[in-house]
Amino acid sequence: MSTEKIKQRILIIATTASMIEQFNIHNIKILQSLGIEVHVGTNFKKPGTITSNLSESLKKILKKMGVQYHQLDFSRGIGGHKENKLVLNQICSIIQTYKISGIHAHSPLGGIIARRAAHKMNIKILYTAHGFQFFKGGPLKDWLIFFPVEWFYARWTDALITINQQDYSVAHFLPVTQRYYIPGVGVDFKRNFSENERQNLRIQTRKQLGVQKDEYLIISVGELNKNKNHETVLKAIATLNNPKIKYAIAGIGKEKNRLVELTKKLGLQKQVQLLGYLEDLDGLYYAADLNVFVSKREGLGLGGLDGVVHGVYIIGNANTGMKDYILNKDIGLLVKSPTDSNELAKKIQIAMNEKRKVKLNEQIQKFSQENVDKLMTNIYKKEFLNKYE
Template sequence: MNKDQRSVLMVSTTASMIEQFNLNNLKILLQLGAVVHVATNFEAPGTITKESSLRLKSRLEKIGVTCHQVNFKRGFGNPVANRKAYRQLCSVVEQYKISYIHTHSPLGSIIARRVARHFGIKILYTAHGFQFFAGGPLINWLVFWPIEWYYAHWTDAIVTINTDDYRQAKFLPVKRRYYLPGVGTDIRNAMEFSTQTRNKLRQEFRNKNRIENDDFLIVSVGELSKRKNHDTVIRAIKKLNDPTIKYLIAGIGPEKENLKELINSLGLGNQVKFMGYIENLNELYFAADLNVFVSRREGLGLGGLDGVAHGLYIIGNGRTGMKDYIYNERVGLLLNNPNDADDLAHKIKVVQNERRKISTSAIEPLLKFDVVSVNEKMKAIYYKEFFS
C-alpha cells in the first residue's frame, strides 16, 4: 500500500448486516481506491445461514476485500466476549494500519469506537435504527440514549437512514450528521418486471407451494425474532378465522420453535408456513397479496420497502422508519401499536376485501430510496469523510 492510499475497515456485529446492507458500500470504497477490510462474525452470521456466510466471504475476497473473523456477540454481548472482540479488532487495526473505520450495529459500533479512540483514527457510524424512538418504551430511552450520547463524543460523523433518527441525531454531540434514504433498494429494476412475468412467477410460486388462486396470501420477510413480531401476525390471523388466508414467513432465527408452538396451539398449521432463508424474493413478493411487516423496532425496514418496490401492498408499524415510505394509503396502512392483534386483523380484512394494490404512480415518489440514488449520496459522504 502506498502512503497516499486509504485503508478502510468496515465493522459489523454479524455477517448478515454486511450482505444485506453493505455490499454496495464496499464496492464504492473500492471504486474510490481504498484498501478495504471487513471485520464481522462470519461464524455466527445472524439472519443468514452459515453457507450464505461462507459464500459471502468468498465473494468479498474475490473483489479484493480482506475479511477478518471477530467474535462479536449479538445484543449486549458479555464482558468477556466484548473484551475479546475489542482485542481482535485492535489487532486488525494495528496489523493492517487501518486509516478509517465505518461501523454498523449497536454493540459492534461501541467496540469499534473504543478502538478508533485508542488508535486516534477517524470513524463513521451508520445507525440502522436507534433503540430509542418516538412512542418507544421509556426503558429504551433511559438505557440507550445515554449510551449513544456518550459514544457520540467519540464519533466523527453519523449516518441515519430514516428521518426520525436524523432529527434525534441533532441532539447528539457528533461533529457531522447525514441523512441517507435507506441503504439502497433496487426499486427501478423491480418496477421493470412486465405484467406477464409477474403473473408467471406468481402462478409458479403458488403452484409449487400449494397456494390456491382464491387464497389470500400474506407474507413477512425477516428474522424469526421477537423484534420482528411474527407472533402478533399469527394471532391476528387466528382472529380472522378465515381458512383462505395463508401466511408465509421467510427467514431464520431463534424464535422458530416458539412460533411453531403458537401456530400449533392456535390450530393454524394448515395456514402458516416457514420458508427459511430465501435469497431471491421476486417470486414470493409477486405471489403474495399483502406484506405484513410490523416489527416492534425497525430502522427503515428493508423487507417492507423491497416488497413495496415490487408493487406489494403493506401493513407496517407507524412508530418506525417505515412511515418514510408508507406515506399514504396508496402504499399501505400503519399500526399505532404493533402489538395490537385486533387492529392488525381489522386492517388485514380491509386489504383483503378491497384487494388493494400499489400503482406505479404510487411507487415513483419512492425513487429517492433507489440504490443508484443512495449510492451517489453515500459516495459523497465517503469522499468528504475519508478522501477529502
C-alpha cells in the first residue's frame, strides 16, 4: 500500500499554548489542506505569553477547525526529571491512542521530549528551532551545555527547520537527516489600513497613552522576562535624561514587579508604561516612533519584524536572527552588546535626532506569510507525504 493512501495524523507539539496561537495556526491550516488530520499537544493551563482567557479561546478555535487538542503538562525552562517523564508518557499515549504518524515539534524542551517520544514510538518527527540556545557571540557555557544536547537529539530528528541564517549554518554541523531554512514564521504584509486610517490610529492610541505630539514614543513588544532585556532599555532611557521620551512595553511575565521597581529607582515613572498583553498591536505600532527590541537571544524576533512591516524604525541585537531583516540603516540599527545601556542610548539618540523612518525593499518580502506558507507546504509534502516538488 502506498504511503499516500494511509491517513496521516500529525501531532503539533509546543511547550506553551502561546506558541500554538502565535506561530502554528497557519501550519495547522496547511496540514489540513493536504488532507492530514491534525492534533495539537501543549500546556493550556500554563499558556506562556498569552492570558488564560486567550488560552481557553484557543481551545474553541482549534475545536472549530476540527483539531483535536491535548493537555501536556510541560514545565517552563528545562523542567525536572519527574515532570519531563510525565510529559513523555502523555505524548506516547496520544501517539498510541490516536495512531499518530508524525510530529512537528517546537520550543527547546518540546523538541527534546517530542524527539524522545518519536524515537521510542518509531514515528517521523520534524523540529522547528525558534533560535538555538547557542549562537555566535553568545556565552561559552551555552555552547558547552546546549550544543551537545542538540547534537545528541539531532540523531533522532528526521528534519530540522531553522528560521534564521545563522542557525541554518550551525545545522550543518548536526547529524540530522534533513535540514531546511525558512525566513521566520510569516508576517502579514497586506495591512488593510489606508494612510488616513493609520494616522487616525496613531493619534487615537497616543492620546490613550497620554503621549503628546512633540514627545518621542519608544515601544517594546515581548514577554516580561530577562531574555527580552527591557531592563537595558530602561537604563538607556535614564541615561538620555530626556522627559520627552516615553516608553511603552506590551507583554506579560514574571519580571513585571522587578521592572516596576527599576522604573521607580531610575525615576522614570512618568515616562514608562507597562501595558500588559495586547491582542491588537496595530495601534501601538502606528503610535510608535521607535521599536527597541534588544533581546539577548532571539530566533528571529517577530515583535521586531512585525514592527518593521508596520513602518516602525527598529534597534535590534546584532547577535540574533534580527540581522536577517535589519539589513541596513534604512530599516534599523544593531547593537553589538545588548546589555550595554550606553551603546543603546547612543543608538536611540541617533534615531531620534535623524527622525529615522523605515524604507522597505524587496528583500524583506521573503518574510511574508505567503512565502513562508509556500515553503512550509513543500516541506510537509516532502516529509509527511513523500511528495517532491
